[in-house]
Amino acid sequence: MTMKQEIPRTYEPGKYEDDIYALWEKSGFFNPDNLKLPKNAKAYTIVLPPPNITDKLHLGHGSIIAIEDLLIRFHRMKGYRALYLPGTDHAAIATQNVVEKKLLKEKGLTRQELGKEKFLEEVWNFLRVTQATILQQARKMGGSFDWSREAFTLDDQRKKAVRKMFVDMYDAGVIYRGERIVNWCPRCKSTLADDELEYQGQKTKLYTFKYDKDFPVSIATTRPETKLGDTAVAVNPKDARYKKLIGRTFSADFLGVPLKIKIIADRSVEKDFGTGALGVTPAHSMADWKMAEDNGLEAIKVIDENGKIKNNFGKFSGLAVVEAREMIVAELKKHALLEKEEEIENNLSVCYRCGTAVEPLPSKQWFVAVDKKLKRLGNKSLKEKALEAAKKKKIKFIPFRFTKRYLDWMTNLHDWCISRQIWFGHEIPVYYKGEEIYVGEKPPKGPGWAQDPDTLDTWFSSGMWTFSTLGWPTSVKTSAGKPDKIIKTGDLAKFHPTQVLETGYEIITLWVSRMVMMSLFAVGEIPFENVYLHGMVLDSFGKKMSKSKGNGINPIDMIDKFGTDAVRLSLLIGSTPGNDMRLSEEKIASFRNFVTKLWNIYRYMATTYPDFKLVDKLDKKHIKTAADRWIVSRLQETVAGMTKDLDDYKFSMAGEKLQRFTWDDLADWYLEISKVEKNKYVLGYVLTYVLKLSHPFMPFVTEKIFQDISFGKKVLMVEKWPAADKKLIDKKAEKEFKNLQEIVTQIRNLRASYNIEPNKVITAYAKNEKHKEAVEKLARVNIFVAKSTGKVVVLPDFELDIADVIDVEKEKEKIKKNITLLENTIRRSRELISNKQFMDKSPKEVSNRALASIAYNEKELKEQKELLRNLN
RNA sequence: GGAUCCUUAGCUCAAUCGGCUAGAGCACCUCGUUUACACCGAGGGGGUUAUAGGUUCGAGUCCUAUAGGAUCCACCA
Numbered sequence: 001m002t003m004k005q006e007i008p009r010t011y012e013p014g015k016y017e018d019d020i021y022a023l024w025e026k027s028g029f030f031n032p033d034n035l036k037l038p039k040n041a042k043a044y045t046i047v048l049p050p051p052n053i054t055d056k057l058h059l060g061h062g063s064i065i066a067i068e069d070l071l072i073r074f075h076r077m078k079g080y081r082a083l084y085l086p087g088t089d090h091a092a093i094a095t096q097n098v099v100e101k102k103l104l105k106e107k108g109l110t111r112q113e114l115g116k117e118k119f120l121e122e123v124w125n126f127l128r129v130t131q132a133t134i135l136q137q138a139r140k141m142g143g144s145f146d147w148s149r150e151a152f153t154l155d156d157q158r159k160k161a162v163r164k165m166f167v168d169m170y171d172a173g174v175i176y177r178g179e180r181i182v183n184w185c186p187r188c189k190s191t192l193a194d195d196e197l198e199y200q201g202q203k204t205k206l207y208t209f210k211y212d213k214d215f216p217v218s219i220a221t222t223r224p225e226t227k228l229g230d231t232a233v234a235v236n237p238k239d240a241r242y243k244k245l246i247g248r249t250f251s252a253d254f255l256g257v258p259l260k261i262k263i264i265a266d267r268s269v270e271k272d273f274g275t276g277a278l279g280v281t282p283a284h285s286m287a288d289w290k291m292a293e294d295n296g297l298e299a300i301k302v303i304d305e306n307g308k309i310k311n312n313f314g315k316f317s318g319l320a321v322v323e324a325r326e327m328i329v330a331e332l333k334k335h336a337l338l339e340k341e342e343e344i345e346n347n348l349s350v351c352y353r354c355g356t357a358v359e360p361l362p363s364k365q366w367f368v369a370v371d372k373k374l375k376r377l378g379n380k381s382l383k384e385k386a387l388e389a390a391k392k393k394k395i396k397f398i399p400f401r402f403t404k405r406y407l408d409w410m411t412n413l414h415d416w417c418i419s420r421q422i423w424f425g426h427e428i429p430v431y432y433k434g435e436e437i438y439v440g441e442k443p444p445k446g447p448g449w450a451q452d453p454d455t456l457d458t459w460f461s462s463g464m465w466t467f468s469t470l471g472w473p474t475s476v477k478t479s480a481g482k483p484d485k486i487i488k489t490g491d492l493a494k495f496h497p498t499q500v501l502e503t504g505y506e507i508i509t510l511w512v513s514r515m516v517m518m519s520l521f522a523v524g525e526i527p528f529e530n531v532y533l534h535g536m537v538l539d540s541f542g543k544k545m546s547k548s549k550g551n552g553i554n555p556i557d558m559i560d561k562f563g564t565d566a567v568r569l570s571l572l573i574g575s576t577p578g579n580d581m582r583l584s585e586e587k588i589a590s591f592r593n594f595v596t597k598l599w600n601i602y603r604y605m606a607t608t609y610p611d612f613k614l615v616d617k618l619d620k621k622h623i624k625t626a627a628d629r630w631i632v633s634r635l636q637e638t639v640a641g642m643t644k645d646l647d648d649y650k651f652s653m654a655g656e657k658l659q660r661f662t663w664d665d666l667a668d669w670y671l672e673i674s675k676v677e678k679n680k681y682v683l684g685y686v687l688t689y690v691l692k693l694s695h696p697f698m699p700f701v702t703e704k705i706f707q708d709i710s711f712g713k714k715v716l717m718v719e720k721w722p723a724a725d726k727k728l729i730d731k732k733a734e735k736e737f738k739n740l741q742e743i744v745t746q747i748r749n750l751r752a753s754y755n756i757e758p759n760k761v762i763t764a765y766a767k768n769e770k771h772k773e774a775v776e777k778l779a780r781v782n783i784f785v786a787k788s789t790g791k792v793v794v795l796p797d798f799e800l801d802i803a804d805v806i807d808v809e810k811e812k813e814k815i816k817k818n819i820t821l822l823e824n825t826i827r828r829s830r831e832l833i834s835n836k837q838f839m840d841k842s843p844k845e846v847s848n849r850a851l852a853s854i855a856y857n858e859k860e861l862k863e864q865k866e867l868l869r870n871l872n
Numbered sequence: 873g874g875a876u877c878c879u880u881a882g883c884u885c886a887a888u889c890g891g892c893u894a895g896a897g898c899a900c901c902u903c904g905u906u907u908a909c910a911c912c913g914a915g916g917g918g919g920u921u922a923u924a925g926g927u928u929c930g931a932g933u934c935c936u937a938u939a940g941g942a943u944c945c946a947c948c949a
Contacts, residue, residue: 010911199948206949221949234949269949278949285949346948401876405944408875412946506944540884542942574885574897579877580942582884590897593911604908645888652886656896671908745915752915757904780906825929832929853929856891863892 007606011599013563016704021139023707029718031146032081032495036718044080045498046072047466048138048145049511050153052091053127054098057137059571059583060504060537062555065141066568067534067651068502072144073696074646075499077721083495085469086138086145088131090154092425092458093190099123099424116423123424140556142564142699144717149491151469153461154426161468162461163429163441165522170439174369174382174521175418177430177437181289182417184361185351186307190421191365192351197358199347208275208340209332211252211259216245218339220274222346223284224332225324228257228313229302232280234291237265239276255331256314264295283362303359321359366419366428366454370517376484376524382517386410389516389526398532398649399578402505409509416514418457425455463514466498466527476523486524501528504536505578532649535580537571542582558588565698566592572697573655594659595701598694601667602705605683614691614709615684622681626740627774629733631670634661635686640724642693655697662690669741669778676773689722740771747779815868822861829854 028034032043046068051061068084076082096111099122103109111119131152138145151158169175182191208220217233235242245263252259261279268287269278282292282299292299301310309316309324316324332338349358370383377385387410389395390403397403419428430452431438438444443451461468475492479485488496497519503512512531519527536544539553558567569591575581606612623629638661645654666686674683687705695702695716706716747764756762764781772783829850 007908009909219949223949268947274949280949287947287949344948348948405876408945509945576886579885584884584898586898587884589911593909596909596911600909600912602908607908648888650888653888656886659896667909668913748914752903755903822929829929849928857929860892 007603009600009603010596011563011701011704013565013595013700014560017140017142017559017564017700020700020703020707021142023703024144024715024717025147027715027717029076029715030084030144031148032083035076035081037079037081041079041081043083043495043499044072044075045083045085045495046500046502047085047469047498048087048143049501049503050087050089050151050462050465051134052094053088053130053134054091054094055130056133057555058537059553059555059558061137062141062558062567063534063537063571063575063581064502065138065143066571067532068500069141069143069699070568070572070646070651070696071500071502073699073717074721076144076717077692077695077719079720081494082144083149084143084145085149085151085495086135086143086147087151087153087465087469088134089462090127090152090425090458092455093420093422094458095123095127096422096424099126102126111423120423137556140559140564142568144699149469153458153465153468158461158464158468159426160441161464161472162426162456164473165460165464165518166429166456167439167441169368169521172374172376172521174372174374175366176369177364177366178415179362179364180367180415180417181283181286181360182363182365183349183358184305184363185354185356185358186305187354187356188351188421189305191363191417191419192358197349198352198355200350202348203343203345204348206274206340206342206344207329207332207338208342209338211254211261211279212337213335215250215252215261217242217263217277218275219277219279220340221279222344223321223325224328225309225316225321226281226284226302227254227279227328228259228309228316229281229283229300230254230259230261230279231282231292231297231300232262232264232295234264234266234269234278234280235276236269236271237267239269239271242277255328255335257316262295262297264291264297266291266294284360286360289360289362299362301362303361305361305363307359365417366430368416368418368517370413370415374521376486377520382520383410383413385520386513386516389520394526395516395528396530398530402508402531402533402578405505406508406513410513413513416457418460419452419454420457421454423455425458426461428452428454428456459510459514460518462511463518464522466501466515466519467492467496467523470494470496472522486522488523492523496523497526498528500530500532502532502534505533506536508533530649533578535575535578538580538582540582540584553583558585561585562588562592563595563700565595565701568699569594569655569697572651573659575652577649594663595698597663597667598690598698598701599705601662601671601690602687602709604671605680605687606709609680609683612680612709613684614688614706615681616688618681618685622679622685624679625673625677626733626736626771627670627673627677628679628682629730630737631665631682631686632728633730633733634665635689636724636726636728639689639693639722640726640729643721643724646696658690658693658697662694666690669737672778673774676777691716692719692722695719740774744775744778747775747781751779812868815864818864819861819868822857822864826854826857826861829857 024030035041048068049064051057072082072084099119100111103111103114103119103122114122135150166175183197184190185192204222206220206222207224208218209224210218211227211230217235219227219233221227235246237243237246242263246265247263249260249262252261264280269276280288280291280297281302282288282297283301284303289299291297302313303321304310307321309319309321311317316327319327329338329341350356351358368382371381373379373381380388387407390397390406390410397406428451429439429441431440431444431449432452433444433448433450438449443449464472470491471489472492475488475490477487477489479487501512501515508531515527519525538544555567566588570583570588571581573591574587618632623632638657641657642654645651645657670686671683691702691706699717703716706714706719751762761780761782764775764779764783765785769783769785772785775781776783832850833847
């Protein structure tokens with residue numbers, strides 16, 4: 001029985017992947033505590049951005065895991081205490097919405113009909129299924145997650161953390177209850193965050209009218225019904241028409257409803273829109289609320305939580321907003337108050353879930369104050385500290401340009417409304433008894449207390465993700481003397497702050513910014529050092545893959561077809577940070593081919609040498625031929641280049657270098673030469689390195705090969721990442737080998753142009769026997785040493801004279817031309833410096849530039865001259 | 873209204889500080905089963921880097937403008 005029969009011709013991922021994953025899990029090395037490392041080994045932590053449990057993963061998530069696991073495996077091999085922490089997000093509103101829809105479709109019931117308790121049961125039944133699917137998919141992607149630390153944003157530990165966070169923030173005065181304008185969905189009976197709104201372009205009517213006959217100013221509005229609650233009219237301070245009126249207060253009788261209207265000035269009012277005067281309704285417009293605050297105006301509520309006009313508005317009371325609008329317009333017409341009715345286009349804010357028009361309403365909600373100065377933050381606010389972190393580059397964005405988006409958003413940040421009127425989510429640890437309020441992690445003792453019925457915005461808990469997963473709050477202590485000083489213990493001390501947060505650029509504002517503030521408050525430090533932003537994975541039509549569109553590709557289908565390694569490679573190579581990428585099956589297939597190539601490189605080596613071994617360190621005595629020196633040199637260059645690329649987050653470039661080396665250099669050239677110049681030590685050495693370098697990109701096939709060769713004695717996942725040995729980089733050997741390659745290529749060219757079949761052996765004559773066997777094998781020629789020429793192909797001394805293959809005279813002419821050009825350029829630069837006539841530029845700038853030019857061109861000149869010498 | 877990105881081969885994308893003949897994969901054309909691999913090998917065609925200017929010894933890369941495409945934020949009385 002020979003090895004040959006044991007190794008199949010193609011690598012079959014489906015056959016091995018689950019076993020390999022099980023082997024990794026069994027090894028225990030996913031848990032950094034089990035890594036055999038020196039005590040001072042640095043930690044390298046990435047927390048998986050927890051996927052929403054609303055649905056299974058799509059390829060976008062696949063890309064997240066491919067990138068993060070690449071970083072984790074790379075650093076684990078480099079000797080870091082690498083922790084990749086998995087988990088899922090309860091995604092409060094989104095999940096409740098999915099389940100609500102499902103419920104309606106399957107059972108025809110609304111959540112109200114089912115009741116809170118039963119409904120939540122439905123939610124949990126639903127999420128247990130999706131959650132299990134997600135975690136299984138994450139395993140299939142090959143993510144080296146520490147499953148012992150797995151977390152869920154709504155599990156018991158996280159609930160405890162959230163309660164503690166809320167209470168701490170409340171005690172510090174950061175969380176407060178206040179009345180603010182919120183986006184209210186009258187159908188869902190819940191507030192919506194700004195980012196939960198959708199905008200619909202619509203045509204609507206703009207009405208110009210006066211409150212009553214005697215009112216001095218006409219105003220324009222699209223929502224006459226809200227004008228029942230007007231307390232001011234705002235005009236532009238520079239508007240000459242109204243200047244005299246500013247500051248005066250008028251009484252008006254608006255269709256039977258008495259109003260007191262003050263004329264105020266506000267820069268945001270455009271003179272040219274409508275009449276240039278705007279009725280201010282503080283209770284039903286965000287902008288008006290702000291004006292009211294600035295001018296000390298009263299806010300009169302007109303519309304209630306059901307979208308109806310409140311009781312104290314005479315005949316309009318109890319009407320739905322649309323009815324009220326029609327009636328008011330009719331009345332205005334009747335009393336000849338309506339001056340103009342025109343059609344305009346504007347945007348209507350609607351609920352992203354149900355499409356109902358959103359009503360801005362004042363409502364009692366819980367808020368996080370972002371501008372409150374905090375003692376524990378050196379008397380700075382959360383906003384200030386979060387801005388500082390990015391400005392001082394304590395948090396670096398990759399690519400850098402996203403820093404601006406973060407800073408812009410953070411600068412304009414308002415207090416964050418964190419309460420939501422939905423059932424599924426973190427309960428708010430606030431209890432009421434009559435007028436009394438109790439805020440605490442545990443319910444107060446005694447009867448009559450009722451907990452706040454609202455739940456928390458989902459980002460409140462996911463904002464705590466970096467530290468709530470690392471044992472907070474039990475992993476912090478405060479010293480007795482300094483209550484604001486935070487001492488980290490346990491996992492938090494070991495793994496926080498994390499090194500990289502890898503996420504999509506679309507949630508910089510929603511998530512990244514919140515994490516920064518939450519971490520600054522709770523732990524007193526930034527949550528991560530780097531924010532790597534991947535682009536979106538688009539389908540082959542360039543459309544965003546999303547659950548709602550149903551065009552998300554299930555990575556498992558692709559894995560079944562092509563293997564995890566191919567899927568990972570296709571997500572890593574050809575994609576750059578911050579830029580979207582299209583993904584097609586063809587692309588994945590081409591990387592499957594690369595995996596097969598690697599497999600066959602191994603297959604050749606293992607079948608050719610029955611005692612084939614891995615070689616970690618190559619004894620120099622085994623480097624014999626020029627080809628050996630060349631492949632070792634190219635390998636070391638690849639090691640150095642890939643390491644630098646990975647350190648710089650240039651995954652695609654590192655992957656391409658790997659592919660170039662493995663396929664072009666190793667498979668196409670060295671392996672072919674090794675068929676005549678047999679050297680199993682160098683083969684073993686090169687393969688060992690290739691396996692290590694490939695592992696973070698394609699963990700399964702590399703581990704499989706490694707296991708087979710080493711008979712399961714070691715695990716590739718925890719092998720040392722190779723350090724580049726620059727001494728083995730041999731430019732001379734590379735040049736020499738390039739000559740050999742050129743000769744072989746030229747012969748192949750001649751063969752093609754003479755229509756000689758590739759496998760027909762032809763005769764060639766050479767001036768010496770250098771590389772006779774290698775060239776014979778690669779170019780399929782028989783070489784005879786002879787001085788004369790005149791046969792099919794002449795192979796002279798390969799180092800210098802390849803006259804009959806390359807047109808030397810033409811080459812020489814080209815180089816001579818180049819040399820003249822370069823010499824002229826250098827002379828001109830020198831003249832420039834000595835003349836010191838610089839037009840409008842500074843002498844320093846010009847001479848620096850000229851010096852750089854001289855340096856570059858002299859280097860070029862030297863190379864060209866050497867080339868010319870070689871040809872002569 | 874403010875901001876950001878993109879436009880490179882038929883397609884999908886690279887190209888590091890401005891520096892060698894602008895590179896890959898797929899597709900295409902010619903030849904070939906040769907004991908690692910047809911999921912392969914050898915060879916080949918295909919580019920005015922959106923357009924017009926500018927800076928520079930040198931521009932896909934920097935600046936200005938134009939055209940087309942995408943995204944984010946704000947506002948929408």
